[in-house]
Amino acid sequence: MCEYLTSISISLQDKFTQTLSGVYSSQHFFACKINKYISFWFFTFPLISCCPGYLNGTNITMQIYTSEKRGSDTTGDGTEKAPLKTILQAIAKLDGKIDADTCIWVDGVENEMWDPVSKSKLKKMIKQYHIQERKHDKVPKGKVTVAFLSQPPAENGNLSEAVDVQLTLDTKLPEAKQCKIRDLQTLYDQRVRVYGWVHRIRRQSKTLMFIVLRDGTGFLQCLFSNNLCLTQDAITLSPESTVEVYGVVKQLPSGKSAPGGIELVADCWTMIGKAPAGGIDSVLTVESDIDTQLDNRHLVIRGENTSKVLRLISVALEAFRAHYLDRGYVEVLPPTFVQTQVEGSSTLFSLNYFGENAFMSQSSQLYLETCIPAVGDCYCITRSYRAEKSRTRRHLSEYNHVEAECPFIDLNGLLERIEDLVVDVCDRIMKKSGDLLLDVNPQFKIPKSPFKRLKYEDAIVHLNNLGITKEDLTPFQYGDDIPEAPERRLVDTIGEPVLLTNFPAGLKVFYMLRTKGDQRLTDSVDLLVPGVGELVGGSMRLDNIDDLLKGYQSEGIDPTPYYWYTDQRKFGTCSHGGYGLGFERFCTWLLGKDHIRDVCLYPRFMGRCRP
Incomplete structure (x- = not known):
């Protein structure tokens, strides 16, 4: 059996x-x-x-x-x-x-x-x-101890007493003014009320504890003593809980340190929303793999480093708009549902648009070109989408695209505008948030203009002189496309931004203007920066209607859906050019990040469309 x-x-x-x-x-x-x-x-x-x-x-x-x-x-x-x-x-x-x-x-x-x-x-x-x-064991006896693995009430030893401890506002105290943490520097010795999330907890004794509070505008050390530490909420308090704290703002004594050099001596507090024991550490650790981090991106962004990145991204967006406003550009808002292509059909996201075929926009360039007869120099900062099946450290399926179009310029004028954009935006960011930027990327320096100029054919020579080969280990030849890795190695070796110009027509899209004196080439440019590679792509545009119609034909494109674009050459054409800058790539370079996903709120790339 x-x-x-x-x-x-x-x-x-x-x-x-x-x-x-x-x-x-x-x-x-x-x-x-x-x-x-x-x-x-x-x-x-x-x-x-x-x-x-x-x-x-x-x-x-x-x-x-x-x-x-x-x-x-x-x-x-x-x-x-x-x-x-x-x-x-x-x-x-x-x-x-x-x-x-x-x-x-x-x-x-x-x-x-x-x-x-x-x-x-x-x-x-x-x-x-x-x-x-191990962290807990390293704290010497008698010194400040860090709360370790929030224990169930019965194991804290103080919960039975906490049942009888109730906190009430003292009506005899001055009325507390609700404030953001960023505004407390000028409110010494005044009673205030602040709301926020518990960032860190330090328990020094049964009746003394410090919490670091954050509210999105800054960090504030709060001192809890006596009965404030003895409530059930205090004993079981965990990081990421939301609280309301009343107290008096005090300048920190000499020899002590805290965020902003101030401290809130609390006289009352209330739990608003309790977080699980251990806070975010119960979900994420420094050892968590990248997929776990991305699945929990909503928690990752609460961290100090990532929140700094989000702030700098906001500053950068503001700097771009300030640059264009100062230079007299007009911002326009192009559509993102389109029925035309800009960069080729292989990278289009298609969809059913009320029974019609439509796509998510790859670029707003064509729409910006229609605006220049109306408003002159114009720009947009909007979403673009590329269905590239690439999982490199610089590719996204959805990204923010900074694009501009300018009438009555030539290629040199276009290069000068790209230089001016990058240098001026960096200067504005440094002036507004230089300390924060250098905290995140201590190595950053504003690039100096004029940028190094390098023609495509000279770049091929440089690659071969440096021993940089194609994937099959053969040398580059004129007419070869320069892939991402060799391109990045080239600019990393040069060590400064490079304006790479005059690509062969076979490597670029049909609407780019051919170079006078050499119809094999285009009046085109890529801005390459160390650590990232291509940051900006631009060109002069075809301004002759016959050349444009030939371009449609050579690409096998039906010109009918492009009637509105073709009309720009019919109703008063002009020489004009423009460019597109990948905002996330710019931020990757600006902040010295290794991967583009580190500067995205919720990155989208092949295999990642959540949360």
Whole structure:
């Protein structure tokens, strides 16, 4: 009978293992699932060989239940009826010791109420637990201690007393004025009311704690003492909780440090929204892989470094608009649903537009060209979309496009305008937020004009002289497209911005003006910058209607949908040119980031369209 039961258990074990291979070791997973769904007495004997918990006739397995949906790290005890909220708290409950006969359960998927935590997730959370444990152990006795793994109320020791501690506003105190943190520098010794998120917590004793509060405008150290530390909310306070704090603004004593050199001595506070124990650390750690970080981008942006990036992006947008306003450009708002192409059909996102074929805009250039007879120099900052199946560190499927068109200029005038744009925008950013920019990118320096000019044919010679080859290790030849990596190596070697001009017509789109004296070439330009590569692409545009019609024909494009664009050459043509700048690429270069996704609020690229 025992042999028969053993054979059944092994068969079931193999089935479970094949179904969830890689989630858990087969013995561990089998022990947990059998314990949950199969009668204990039926499998007691065969389980002896696959679960250490049975060796001495002890209980089946140590089980702790966690649920992000229904659990609580404050009131839960880890049972199925009262689960904890986080895996981190479950590990803390076990003092970091996860034996083979221990099973941590999490919310199930599909029709399952519970599932065992995946092996990879458990490994990450154990690692995080030990990281926090080491930080905790490093704090000397008697010194300031950092709150470690917020414990359930019963383990804090002070919760029974906290039930009787109630905070009320003292009506005898001066009325508190609601303020943003950025405005507190001039309010010494005044009573204020601030709202924000708990950024950090430092518990110094039972009746003394410091919290660093942030409200999006800055950071503020708040001093809590006596009864303010003894409420249930204070004892269980965790990072990312939202609070309302009343108190008096004080200049920090000599020898002490805090954000802004000030401190709020609190006299009352209220919990608005409590965050899970451990705050964001219960979801993300420095070891989290990039997909986990992107899945939780809404939490990542709360970090100090990323929030600085968001602020600088805002400053950069403001600087671009200020530049164009100062230079007399008019901002226009082109559509993003289109029925024409600019950069080729292979990179178009198509859609059904009320029964008609339409696309998401690749560029607003054609629409800007129609505006120059109406308003002269014009620009737009809007979204563009490219269906390029590329996962490089500089490509996005959706990005912000800074584009401009100017009438009555030549190629040299276009190059000067691109130089002026980049230098002036950088100068404006430095003047407004130079300290913040240098905090994020200490190596940044405003480029100096004029930029180095390099013709395409000379760039081919440079590449070969530097030993930079094509992918097949053969040298570059005239007429070859210069891919991203060699292009970046070239400009990195030069070490300064480069205006690369006069590309062969075969490498560029049909609407670019041919170079006078050499019809093989175009009056075109790419601005290359170190660390990123191509930042700006531009050209003079065809201004002759016959040349434009030939361009349609050579590309196999039906000119009918482009009637409105062709009319620009019919109703008073002129020499004109323009450019497009990838705003995210600009920010990647400005902020010294390695990857373009680091400067996007929610990046979109192949394989990523969430959250």
